[in-house]
Amino acid sequence: MTQQRLSGIFTPNLVPYDSNQQINEPELRRYVDWLIERGVHGLYPNGSTGEFTRFTLEERKRIVAIIADQTRGRVPILAGAAEANVRETLKACEYYASLGVRAVAIVAPFYYKLSPSSVYAYFKEIGKNTPIDVTLYNIPMFASPIDVPTVQRLSEECERIVAIKDSSGEIPHMIRMIQAVRPNRPEFSFLTGWDAALMPMMLVGCDGGTNASSGVVPEITRKLYDLTLAGQIDEARKVQYDLVTLFDAMLYQAEFPDGFRAAVGLRGFQMGRGRQPLSDEQLDDLSTLTNTLQCMLSEHGYTDQPVGGCPVGGAGSHTANPDVTKIVGTVVSELKRRGLIS
Amino acid sequence: MTQQRLSGIFTPNLVPYDSNQQINEPELRRYVDWLIERGVHGLYPNGSTGEFTRFTLEERKRIVAIIADQTRGRVPILAGAAEANVRETLKACEYYASLGVRAVAIVAPFYYKLSPSSVYAYFKEIGKNTPIDVTLYNIPMFASPIDVPTVQRLSEECERIVAIKDSSGEIPHMIRMIQAVRPNRPEFSFLTGWDAALMPMMLVGCDGGTNASSGVVPEITRKLYDLTLAGQIDEARKVQYDLVTLFDAMLYQAEFPDGFRAAVGLRGFQMGRGRQPLSDEQLDDLSTLTNTLQCMLSEHGYTDQPVGGCPVGGAGSHTANPDVTKIVGTVVSELKRRGLIS
């Protein structure tokens, strides 16, 4: 197993809550089966989509244990193992190894924004001592970035580091990483976490993805993966376009990952209310979004239309609300004037 | 006590490690006494300077317990209480209340970058249920920002929210907050976490600061506070200039908070090696920085000069290394070309 590249679509698992906001174990087990039956290549608990920071260490361990038990080796598991410091992270690695997961995924340190030297030192320490294969996890919008020279150096020095999951979504960055690493480590795997670029990422050399959308529409991400791999570019492009529409709605119209949670709810799971409190206005917005998502999913035949019906032209039609467009323009303009964005 | 504004300089405590990278309790106790003897107005464990994210929940609780026990009421304590979610944070608040601390300080949720609505909902939930006074902690470089309307709304709706610590360092932002809150909550306190602007922040209306420098040179920050309060602007300006030089060296020439840890080491404390691993090059750099800091501190009479002596013109002289300047220029230019900075 170790000499084969990690490949395919790994689903970053959402966690269903019960009415007391605790882990809803039966629903989580049911969700695992449902995903595997729909063709996901692997599972990925304790990622950003899985809200790992909102659980305690004990809860994170329990989530992986439940998923490993339910999966029973049908698909490989990538277990998010980032803890408060190197020592705690290594302890988590040991525990997950004992559960038989395929590898762990470790996000670069966050809160503090660390320099590449520190990111290197952190993963080097882990790479030297881990009892299990490690996937680096680069998500510069949330955590310290793992730059190309750091990935190259770690890949050369640490055999146990076998892959990187990159959520930057930047194509040239992916090309640079592959060019820097593959000559020395042909079995090193590159996975993209940016669903809106899955097809082009694969076409420039990626081995697959860890894509939140695959937890909602595993059929679509699997189809996109298969079509792209088969070189059916024109068909794949259409699927990629649809995925962008759906991904944008789930990602940008609610606090992450609430849009994804709402959509999984529409697929028939009781996801419960999240641990991050929402204001009344946000609950209203989420309800509106759920309606939009139901229209989108009904177009694909995954749900019925909502009771009130759906707009002509498609739920994802890009006829932006002019008021919102105007207000967004104003705000973006303000941010620019303040120099907050470039 | 509750009707009086929090004011003065609260020191965000560093945590000394023993040779096994565990909390060095005796040294921490000695450090607490030293700080109080040098005139800090309060202590602030589990802040960014105190590396709260690198400890486990149990360790964070122990740090506050040690400091509360050692302080014995001599100065008020502001205890950092941010945990994985609202429920865990409230449990921490209850524990810290039982230790008799003056208030807790709670950073906005991090990792995920939340919208103002979510930040509001988070603190509202806490504000409704906390058994102890709460200080909001705004540090937009690391965590979700707490914007002015959110501060205003929380101050109006939650009596238990009594202050904000703001580390943005932006003067107009501070003015806007004060204008928005003080009319309804005259006892609400504004503390700045940006040492390089302490004097001008106080002159526009701040009540004090939570300043990492005060853990290194409590004499200087106290003097700056007293001079500014007394309206001795010319004298205060000179002290503020010196503080900028020292703060910049500690902040920008090593991974935070290692520069501050190195400087406290020069004041006579065994800080031990930090939990974030460093590369060999970083250790070299830290050694060079320590030498520079020793020169700076010796100018103030707080240490001897290092064995090799110090540069003429002052340790903080702004004669930049031309090579470094050039390389920095190159890098900044690259980042700009990539549109990464504006």
Add this chain to the structure above:
Amino acid sequence: MTQQRLSGIFTPNLVPYDSNQQINEPELRRYVDWLIERGVHGLYPNGSTGEFTRFTLEERKRIVAIIADQTRGRVPILAGAAEANVRETLKACEYYASLGVRAVAIVAPFYYKLSPSSVYAYFKEIGKNTPIDVTLYNIPMFASPIDVPTVQRLSEECERIVAIKDSSGEIPHMIRMIQAVRPNRPEFSFLTGWDAALMPMMLVGCDGGTNASSGVVPEITRKLYDLTLAGQIDEARKVQYDLVTLFDAMLYQAEFPDGFRAAVGLRGFQMGRGRQPLSDEQLDDLSTLTNTLQCMLSEHGYTDQPVGGCPVGGAGSHTANPDVTKIVGTVVSELKRRGLIS
């Protein structure tokens, strides 16, 4: 030409347009007199406020010629002289020197974002060949930044470079510049372009400002300058607070500099319609803003209230529209999720 520091408030002149969107010379002359009568220390044509990029070279020259002619030496003039390249800029310097202006102000190259080395080389070439004193103009939100080592090096190598106008608004940056330059060039002048921090900037060592607000309420900026210089901190703070409210409204509620243009219109000048086209929605917004500004200016006695009256509690009252607050929150959240802002 003298060894005296540039100091005081220099007004960055707006340019009135006639009905054909050409320079309205009579109104411009009337505006110049009005400003001088209200105590501004100097005039500053062809700055960002003066929309220098929207005029042709010939128009820029004409604007300075008109202002110089009308001023007749009553106050010094700082003429914006940035042109397409060094050669064109030097030609402009020569022309402005022939008009008898006190100095030119030259913004760092824009569009391309240049490295500090290139910014240095650009100003060095100008500094070597200029026939007139030069003020550097740092406005990082619009143009390549001029960093501290570059200011220091230019100040040491070029006698003809005598000042910097800094619009970053960052207090520690100003302190670092002053520390780096003043020891060798005690007569070098530091002017802030950020009205919302004028008082604290002066208290840390600035010599004055080039403040767009002074073109609208020259009485207030002059009062703020005088009170701060006299050490009347409590009085100055109140004026600074009022200025923040007014500045924010003019800066953030319309495309720059349209808010300032609207406010000058309320002071009795025919500013005409700007050269940057506006959508119908923007024209509506500008009309609403004009009403708000009229309320603010009427509180200071500079205008009557608008026909419909003004809100109780003051035009600048911080009762944010909850809808807007919510939408702004959503947008900011989206930008953050996309990693566009930190």
Add this chain to the structure above:
Amino acid sequence: MTQQRLSGIFTPNLVPYDSNQQINEPELRRYVDWLIERGVHGLYPNGSTGEFTRFTLEERKRIVAIIADQTRGRVPILAGAAEANVRETLKACEYYASLGVRAVAIVAPFYYKLSPSSVYAYFKEIGKNTPIDVTLYNIPMFASPIDVPTVQRLSEECERIVAIKDSSGEIPHMIRMIQAVRPNRPEFSFLTGWDAALMPMMLVGCDGGTNASSGVVPEITRKLYDLTLAGQIDEARKVQYDLVTLFDAMLYQAEFPDGFRAAVGLRGFQMGRGRQPLSDEQLDDLSTLTNTLQCMLSEHGYTDQPVGGCPVGGAGSHTANPDVTKIVGTVVSELKRRGLIS
């Protein structure tokens, strides 16, 4: 003029200077012929690569006139026509129309960072009055961004707006634009200005590019275009990888567009010294880069190796200089700590 989409690779022309830094007309004519002979599909004067901001209006007009005259209709010309304001821009459009160019390209207003509403109003005014087809030019790293709703609205309201050149390099953004525009305007063209993503951009639906690299290695960009169009993905990928290496060296190791100018020099043209002054250190760096570029170009057979030979493993080998890596890390870390980048 036709209903056929603009497609293929348009070369953004560099401008050779003579020893007096004036336009070197004979060399420019020779360069035009050379490009056309090597298969570029079109020419694009007065773009960012062509340093349009460093020329006067008269010079910009002369550059297009020379290129139009030399091209004699062999390939279409896209003429950059952005001037100080709408009126001046429309005058330039009229002049370029009289020269028989295919279309103009107009960058969004720069210096000021305008809101989407203002960007819309600007292009709407142009779209209503232009005598010639218009290509929008979106380059958010230098100018006000043109967002998706703005592109959609302009495409619906203005027949004369027929294409967008997008230099953001972001794949999902390109997909969103195509989805928003193509249903109503099937002949609207999408060109990417980001060479490092040319192949994947085409695979998601782009019609071609305006790529600075095509002015240096027109053979490679043409080959990449043809292979991609033919669906020879594996071969195209290799060429794309090589192009990233070359593009990165030209873009990030010198001030733009000096790396491209140096490389064209190696192809046999006298480009002269640019108008933006360089420091001595920058000249040294440029000389080093020229050597690197010569090695890269010699690998493709376009030049001889430099006299001192080339490194084993390829000029583009990603063995980063550890010192530089370390310093870069430090700087990036500093910028992050200051919150300047996310």
